[in-house]
Amino acid sequence: MQMKFPDGFYWGAATASYQVEGGIENTDWAEAARAERVPVCGRACDHYNRYEQDFDIAKDMGHTAHRFSVEWARIEPEEGKFNQEAIRHYREVLQSLKDRNIIPFVTIWHFTLPLWFSQSGSFERKDSPEIFARYAAFVVQELGDMCTHFSTMNEPNVYGSNGWLRGSWPPFKRFRLTDSVSITNSGKVFESKASKGLKPVFTYFRVMKNLAKAHNTAYKAIKRVSPETEISVVKHVIVFDANWNPFNKVKAAFANYVWTGIFMNRTHKFCDSVGLNYYFYTQFGDKREWRKTDMDWNFAPSHIYDALMMLTKYKKPLFVSEAGLADADDSGRAEYIKDQVAATWQAIQDGADVRGHMYWSLLDNYEWALGFEKRFGLIEVNYDTLERTVRPSASVYKEICTQNAVVE
Ligand code: BGC
Numbered sequence: 001m002q003m004k005f006p007d008g009f010y011w012g013a014a015t016a017s018y019q020v021e022g023g024i025e026n027t028d029w030a031e032a033a034r035a036e037r038v039p040v041c042g043r044a045c046d047h048y049n050r051y052e053q054d055f056d057i058a059k060d061m062g063h064t065a066h067r068f069s070v071e072w073a074r075i076e077p078e079e080g081k082f083n084q085e086a087i088r089h090y091r092e093v094l095q096s097l098k099d100r101n102i103i104p105f106v107t108i109w110h111f112t113l114p115l116w117f118s119q120s121g122s123f124e125r126k127d128s129p130e131i132f133a134r135y136a137a138f139v140v141q142e143l144g145d146m147c148t149h150f151s152t153m154n155e156p157n158v159y160g161s162n163g164w165l166r167g168s169w170p171p172f173k174r175f176r177l178t179d180s181v182s183i184t185n186s187g188k189v190f191e192s193k194a195s196k197g198l199k200p201v202f203t204y205f206r207v208m209k210n211l212a213k214a215h216n217t218a219y220k221a222i223k224r225v226s227p228e229t230e231i232s233v234v235k236h237v238i239v240f241d242a243n244w245n246p247f248n249k250v251k252a253a254f255a256n257y258v259w260t261g262i263f264m265n266r267t268h269k270f271c272d273s274v275g276l277n278y279y280f281y282t283q284f285g286d287k288r289e290w291r292k293t294d295m296d297w298n299f300a301p302s303h304i305y306d307a308l309m310m311l312t313k314y315k316k317p318l319f320v321s322e323a324g325l326a327d328a329d330d331s332g333r334a335e336y337i338k339d340q341v342a343a344t345w346q347a348i349q350d351g352a353d354v355r356g357h358m359y360w361s362l363l364d365n366y367e368w369a370l371g372f373e374k375r376f377g378l379i380e381v382n383y384d385t386l387e388r389t390v391r392p393s394a395s396v397y398k399e400i401c402t403q404n405a406v407v408e
C-alpha cells in the first residue's frame with residue numbers, strides 16, 4: 001500500500017544549537033558541566049563550523065526542510081546587549097539552507113540559557129516573560145526576512161520538570177515525590193537532598209506559568225515586528241494510555257491533562273501552528289514486555305498517531321518537530337521511521353492537519369545529562385575525528401522524503 005502525503009509536505013530532520021554546535025561556554029549547562037553536574041559538551045559535533053557539510057548530506061538525503069535552534073547566549077550574551085556577529089552567523093546558516101532549497105524552521109530557545117539570565121533566577125523571575133519576548137522579537141526582526149517558521153520554545157514541560165522537579169537538569173531543583181512517578185530517562189538526579197515540603201511544587205507551577213506567559217508575550221512582540229511570521233510552540237507530548245480498567249482511564253486522562261493540556265490551554269490562542277515532539281508512549285495497567293530503544297523507552301513509533309490526534313483539539317496546523325530514537329547499531333531505526341511516518345499519514349487521513357515531519361536528529365549529538373553516548377542521528381558522528389557517516393536507515397528515510405510517500 002502506498003501512503004501518499006499532501007503536496008508540499010516538509011521532510012527533514014532537526015538539531016538544537018547547544019547539542020551540536022560546540023564552543024558555547026556562557027550558558028547554564030556549560031556552567032553545570034564545569035561544576036561536574038552534567039557531562040561536558042565541548043566542541044560537540046562542531047556543527048558551528050561544519051554546517052555546510054552537514055546540509056550537503058541533508059540535501060543528498062532528500063530533505064526539503066530543516067529545524068534548528070539559535071543560541072540565546074550567543075545572541076544576547078549580556079542582558080539587553082545583542083551580538084551582531086552571532087546574527088551574522090545564523091544568517092549564513094539560513095543562506096546555506098536556502099542555497100540548497102531546504103526550508104528552515106527556527107527554534108528561538110532550546111533549553112540552554114545565557115548565564116546572566118540563569119544566575120538571576122531565569123523563569124522564576126517575574127519579568128521573565130518580557131525578557132524572553134524582547135529576545136524572541138529581536139531574533140525574528142533580524143532573521144525574519146530569511147525564515148517564516150519560528151518556534152518560540154522547545155518542550156517547556158520537559159524543561160520545567162527536569163529542572164524544577166526531577167533535579168537532573170539546571171537549576172537542579174528537586175521534589176522528592178517526583179522520583180516515584182518519573183518515567184523518562186533524563187540523567188541522574190543530581191541533588192541528593194530533595195527539598196522538604198511542597199514549596200518546590202509551587203515554584204515549578206510558577207515556572208510553568210511564566211513559560212506559558214513567555215510564549216504568549218513573545219508571540220505578541222514578534223507579531224508587532226513581523227506580522228506575517230508563523231509562530232509555534234514545540235510541545236513534547238507523552239501519550240498516556242490505559243488498559244480496560246476505568247480507574248486507569250481516569251489516571252491517563254489526568255496525566256495527559258497535566259502534561260499536555262494545561263500548557264496548551266494557556267498558549268494555543270497564541271500559536272499559528274504547533275510542533276509535536278513525540279518519543280514516549282506508556283499505558284497504565286500494561287502487562288506487555290516492550291521492546292526498548294537505547295534510551296530504555298518503549299519502542300512505540302506508531303503511537304505518534306495518538307499524540308497528533310490529541311493535538312487536533314487546538315485546530316492548528318501541526319508539524320512533527322521531533323520524533324526518533326537512540327539506536328547506536330541502527331538495527332531498529334528504519335523500521336521505527338517507517339512506522340512513525342505511516343502513523344503520521346494515518347493521522348492526516350483522520351483529520352490531523354500535519355504539514356511536515358522532522359526526524360530527531362540529523363546528527364548524533366549531546367544528549368543533555370546523558371552526554372554523547374546515545375545515538376539519535378541519521379548521520380553518525382565520530383567524536384574523535386568529527387567524521388560523518390550516513391547510517392543505512394537514512395536511505396530508507398530518503399526514499400520516503402523523495403517519494404513524498406511511504407510504501408508498506
Ligand atoms: C529534545 C532534544 C533531545 C531529544 C531526545 C527532546 O526532548 O528536544 O533536545 O535530545 O528529545 O531525548
